[in-house]
Amino acid sequence: MGRAPAYRSKRGRLHKLIEIVPHLVIALLLLFLVPLQPTYIQSLATKILIFAIFAMSLDLLIGYAGIMSLGHAAFFGTAGYAAGILVVRYGVDNVWLGLGFGILLATLVAAVFGIIALQARGIYSILITFALGQLLYSFATKWRSVTNGDYGLWGIPIPALGLSSFEWNGTCYYYFVFLTFLVCYFCLYRLVKSPFGKSLQGIREGESRMRALGYNIWLFKYVAFIIAGMFAGAAGVLYAYHSGIMTPGDLAVANSGFVMLMAIAGGVGTIYGPVIGAALIITIQYYASILTPNRWPLILGGVFVLTIMYARAGVGVYFFKLWKRVLEGWKF
Amino acid sequence: MEVLRVEGVSKRFGGVYSLQDVSFGVSVGERLAIIGPNGAGKTTLFNVLAGQLSATDGRVYFFGQEITRLPPHRRARLGIARSFQISNLFFNLSVLDNTLLAIQGRRARSFQMFRTIETYGDMFEKAERLLSTTDLWEKRDDLVRNMSHGEQRNLEIILSLASQPKVLLLDEPTAGLTEGESANIFKILSGLGLETTVLFVAHDMDLVLNAADRIIVLHYGHIIAEGTPKEIQADPKVKEVYMGIKQLAYDAATH
Numbered sequence: 354m355g356r357a358p359a360y361r362s363k364r365g366r367l368h369k370l371i372e373i374v375p376h377l378v379i380a381l382l383l384l385f386l387v388p389l390q391p392t393y394i395q396s397l398a399t400k401i402l403i404f405a406i407f408a409m410s411l412d413l414l415i416g417y418a419g420i421m422s423l424g425h426a427a428f429f430g431t432a433g434y435a436a437g438i439l440v441v442r443y444g445v446d447n448v449w450l451g452l453g454f455g456i457l458l459a460t461l462v463a464a465v466f467g468i469i470a471l472q473a474r475g476i477y478s479i480l481i482t483f484a485l486g487q488l489l490y491s492f493a494t495k496w497r498s499v500t501n502g503d504y505g506l507w508g509i510p511i512p513a514l515g516l517s518s519f520e521w522n523g524t525c526y527y528y529f530v531f532l533t534f535l536v537c538y539f540c541l542y543r544l545v546k547s548p549f550g551k552s553l554q555g556i557r558e559g560e561s562r563m564r565a566l567g568y569n570i571w572l573f574k575y576v577a578f579i580i581a582g583m584f585a586g587a588a589g590v591l592y593a594y595h596s597g598i599m600t601p602g603d604l605a606v607a608n609s610g611f612v613m614l615m616a617i618a619g620g621v622g623t624i625y626g627p628v629i630g631a632a633l634i635i636t637i638q639y640y641a642s643i644l645t646p647n648r649w650p651l652i653l654g655g656v657f658v659l660t661i662m663y664a665r666a667g668v669g670v671y672f673f674k675l676w677k678r679v680l681e682g683w684k685f
Numbered sequence: 686m687e688v689l690r691v692e693g694v695s696k697r698f699g700g701v702y703s704l705q706d707v708s709f710g711v712s713v714g715e716r717l718a719i720i721g722p723n724g725a726g727k728t729t730l731f732n733v734l735a736g737q738l739s740a741t742d743g744r745v746y747f748f749g750q751e752i753t754r755l756p757p758h759r760r761a762r763l764g765i766a767r768s769f770q771i772s773n774l775f776f777n778l779s780v781l782d783n784t785l786l787a788i789q790g791r792r793a794r795s796f797q798m799f800r801t802i803e804t805y806g807d808m809f810e811k812a813e814r815l816l817s818t819t820d821l822w823e824k825r826d827d828l829v830r831n832m833s834h835g836e837q838r839n840l841e842i843i844l845s846l847a848s849q850p851k852v853l854l855l856d857e858p859t860a861g862l863t864e865g866e867s868a869n870i871f872k873i874l875s876g877l878g879l880e881t882t883v884l885f886v887a888h889d890m891d892l893v894l895n896a897a898d899r900i901i902v903l904h905y906g907h908i909i910a911e912g913t914p915k916e917i918q919a920d921p922k923v924k925e926v927y928m929g930i931k932q933l934a935y936d937a938a939t940h
Contacts, residue, residue: 546801548794555786558775565735566790567761567848
């Protein structure tokens with residue numbers, strides 16, 4: 354049976370070009386240029402890609418479903434700790450097991466938190482996500498025999514991919530993170546353009562209308578919450594291997610705020626925005642911490658305030674609009 | 686056959702009854718107008734029928750099945766659609782996206798996550814058919830918040846029609862429209878087949894007298910008259926309510 358022909362947008366080919374070119378350029382840079390750079394740049398790029406996954410997952414909630422969360426680091430941290438504990442306490446250094454176990458645990462935590470947090474709405478829902486995140490934080494500080502408490506769970510090595518004859522180094526790990534990032538980006542890109550993604554946008558815009566149209570709002574939000582937790586979990590596992598240490602702070606509200614800053618600075622409601630936000634914030638954090646080792650949070654705070662005041666739509670969105678105007682100016 | 690049956694429905698907000706002991710039935714294909722002065726309980730009645738509010742007392746049946754406590758999305762899935770008195774649209778999405786959301790609302794497809802919405806050609810064809818009844822198809826990529834009031838009212842109706850409902854509840858579809866725009870809404874209404882039953886609230890008497898088979902008059906939450914447009918026009922009680930004559934005497938007699 355033939356499918357009905359796909360819908361063609363009025364905007365057509367130019368619109369496609371506008372989207373594809375920046376994606377291609379950035380992908381090629383990440384693929385070929387970054388590995389040629391010194392180690393610290395590679396490490397910085399690895400961290401950016403990890404936090405890009407994390408920020409995209411939060412954007413699914415903030416920018417698409419319209420759910421604010423101050424506890425998103427809970428999923429990130431849970432997964433990171435899970436993978437770390439597997440290596441440090443049980444000697445399981447297989448990256449697939451680490452990823453699988455970490456993501457599974459993060460998904461379960463999201464499934465439980467979602468039931469509680471989505472009972473309330475607006476500011477109350479934010480407070481619940483905050484409280485649940487802090488609950489896990491206190492777990493991480495108090496359960497010393499497993500998590501090492503405030504010292505942090507250190508000594509997490511870069512994992513093996515199951516190829517024992519192969520020497521794993523930072524560049525290999527960078528490529529692994531890059532691949533994972535591509536998979537996550539592609540999945541989330543498809544998701545937000547799917548009927549499900551459109552439904553989330555509808556919920557963000559008007560819940561009562563969506564209900565009247567036959568949508569079970571709660572179920573949509575809940576599924577989105579779990580999916581976001583899953584991707585945050587993937588980022589958490591990658592982060593644990595990358596940094597070599599998980600501290601209770603990685604679970605806590607400061608980290609949730611940090612990733613929210615990235616998502617908002619880059620532009621929520623788009624998938625590329627949080628990626629640009631992550632690149633921006635982590636680069637600033639890196640160079641600011643070299644400049645003033647003790648006062649860099651002050652600089653980040655300033656960036657946050659400036660973004661909210663002058664670039665609320667997000668820096669990434671402004672870049673994209675500028676680029677679009679340039680291309681449209683050429684008149685194809 | 687009866688589509689809707691309302692039995693002894695009351696809705697109380699604190700100490701105030703918005704609806705009190707309201708009973709009526711609606712048969713398939715009927716065009717039923719609900720009229721009454723402001724605050725008569727017309728919108729409350731629609732909210733109770735579509736599920737935005739649940740009745741304090743009494744029961745609501747849809748094709749014999751009780752739906753009194755069903756949440757709105759379940760009622761929508763059964764085939765009850767409504768429009769809103771104050772346009773309730775997705776203002777930051779395009780006209781087309783608004784329509785697509787309305788079309789996929791009753792389908793399991795809305796949980797599909799890995800196929801882009803553009804590949805569902807049938808939904809776009811349907812959106813084109815719906816939007817082409819007005820000139821909205823030409824403006825399909827515009828954001829709803831940038832459209833005129835009249836265009837938004839048209840879209841409001843199109844969204845409620847998109848799911849091919851069995852019962853359509855239209856809450857003041859022509860409120861604030863020019864005569865030409867109202868005529869357009871009337872055209873959409875009269876184009877509907879008899880498989881769709883329509884209940885509508887309106888202050889616009891032209892629309893009521895031309896489009897309705899039957900009229901129910903609400904006043905302070907009570908049904909004070911019910912009948913064909915001719916009967917209602919001749920009803921002395923309705924005249925009193927609308928003209929305000931002997932208002933106090935009437936109130937004294939009914940309380």
